[in-house]
Amino acid sequence: MKTIWEKEKIEYFGVIPFSACLCRRPDIIERRGVPAERIRSAVLFLVPYFVNDGAGNVSYYARSCDYHLYCEGLFARVIPALEERYGERFLGFADKSPIQENTAASMAGLGVVGDNFMLINEKYGSFVFVAELLSTAPPEALGFSGGTPEPSFCSHCGACRRACPMTRDGMECLSAVTQKKGALTAQETEYLKKYGYAWGCDICQLACPMTRKAVESGVQTPIAFFHEERIPVLTAARLSQMEEEEFRRRAFSWRGREPLLRNLKILGESFPYNFILCDSN
Numbered sequence: 001m002k003t004i005w006e007k008e009k010i011e012y013f014g015v016i017p018f019s020a021c022l023c024r025r026p027d028i029i030e031r032r033g034v035p036a037e038r039i040r041s042a043v044l045f046l047v048p049y050f051v052n053d054g055a056g057n058v059s060y061y062a063r064s065c066d067y068h069l070y071c072e073g074l075f076a077r078v079i080p081a082l083e084e085r086y087g088e089r090f091l092g093f094a095d096k097s098p099i100q101e102n103t104a105a106s107m108a109g110l111g112v113v114g115d116n117f118m119l120i121n122e123k124y125g126s127f128v129f130v131a132e133l134l135s136t137a138p139p140e141a142l143g144f145s146g147g148t149p150e151p152s153f154c155s156h157c158g159a160c161r162r163a164c165p166m167t168r169d170g171m172e173c174l175s176a177v178t179q180k181k182g183a184l185t186a187q188e189t190e191y192l193k194k195y196g197y198a199w200g201c202d203i204c205q206l207a208c209p210m211t212r213k214a215v216e217s218g219v220q221t222p223i224a225f226f227h228e229e230r231i232p233v234l235t236a237a238r239l240s241q242m243e244e245e246e247f248r249r250r251a252f253s254w255r256g257r258e259p260l261l262r263n264l265k266i267l268g269e270s271f272p273y274n275f276i277l278c279d280s281n
């Protein structure tokens with residue numbers, strides 16, 4: 001299995017029994033034609049995505065083309081080889097997953113679960129996507145070394161909580177606010193303008209000493225997909241020039257164009273851009 005991941009430049013992966021995962025959506029497995037009770041293993045892996053292209057109004061995860069597309073391509077490359085080798089079923093998931101991914105990734109030894117709810121890896125910080133293959137193969141056959149997997153947690157230093165403008169003021173996560181359809185409340189509008197995000201929010205990640213250390217080390221993703229076609233700054237003009245096909249390939253497209261146009265109108269010319277990266281906390 002190691003050579004398959006090396007070829008894909010995936011450095012962090014690990015296997016746990018499926019029974020250790022918090023599975024809230026067995027129906028997602030069933031829809032792929034495999035009864036959930038047949039799944040025995042979860043192969044968790046991390047997809048680093050950080051590219052330091054500086055200030056922007058799009059959060060880092062959404063600056064390249066959509067990571068769901070990257071994962072679909074990866075699954076199409078690796079799953080047939082694994083199914084042939086092990087004679088078992090492998091199903092790929094990322095984000096739209098039957099399991100709660102961060103805790104599972106930590107149980108697989110890939111990092112700690114932060115108070116900002118991110119999986120934080122020693123090399124890449126939290127700028128990694130979590131993805132997994134769920135398999136009918138027994139975990140031992142895939143390299144699980146035994147024992148009871150337990151998640152690990154961060155140092156609870158509190159920097160993310162102090163930096164988060166929203167939870168401090170009893171509001172919904174700004175990332176969720178940028179994705180909302182319809183009109184925003186006056187307070188939401190004020191916060192969006194103040195923090196300058198047209199899509200997503202990276203404040204609690206950029207405040208975290210573990211992620212800052214990773215960013216300051218100069219580490220970037222080795223995966224070419226995330227270096228290409230980047231949009232750090234989205235403008236209404238750029239958005240309107242995008243053909244539907246190009247728009248659909250972006251991570252910020254899944255709620256349609258309206259929330260983005262609304263956000264860009266609220267931001268106007270104000271871009272306080274990633275101010276936390278420049279501050280020292």
Ligand code: B12
Nearest residue numbers: 022059095100101103117118119126129130175176200201
């Ligand atoms: C819904 C969702 C969102 C929502 C809600 C966020 C949230 N905090 O829940 C919104 C839209 C706001 C969001 C925003 C973001 N998200 Co999001 N999101 C998800 C999703 C789909 C589900 C998360 C979830 O389960 N939330 C509910 C949690 C908080 O509550 P809970 O289930 O009750 O969890 C608790 C308990 O269940 C318990 N628990 C959990 N597992 C287990 C297991 C056992 C055995 C036991 C006993 C207990 C236990 O501990 C948990 C923590 O207290 C995951 C993908 C996935 N399938 O997991 C991605 C995911 C967490 N998001 C991701 C990203 C990148 C983001 C953003 C950074 C994007 C951005 N830049 O704007 C922000 C960050 C916001 C933040 N700080 O959380 C990545 C995180 C990657 C990483 N390194 O961790 C994920 C993993 C997607 C992926 N595949 O990579 N997200």
Ligand code: SF4
Nearest residue numbers: 164173174201203204
């Ligand atoms: S993503 Fe932004 S709003 Fe959401 S918890 Fe983190 S800092 Fe707070």
Ligand code: SF4
Nearest residue numbers: 114154157158160208
């Ligand atoms: S900022 Fe501190 S408390 Fe928050 S996730 Fe990072 S280490 Fe944990």
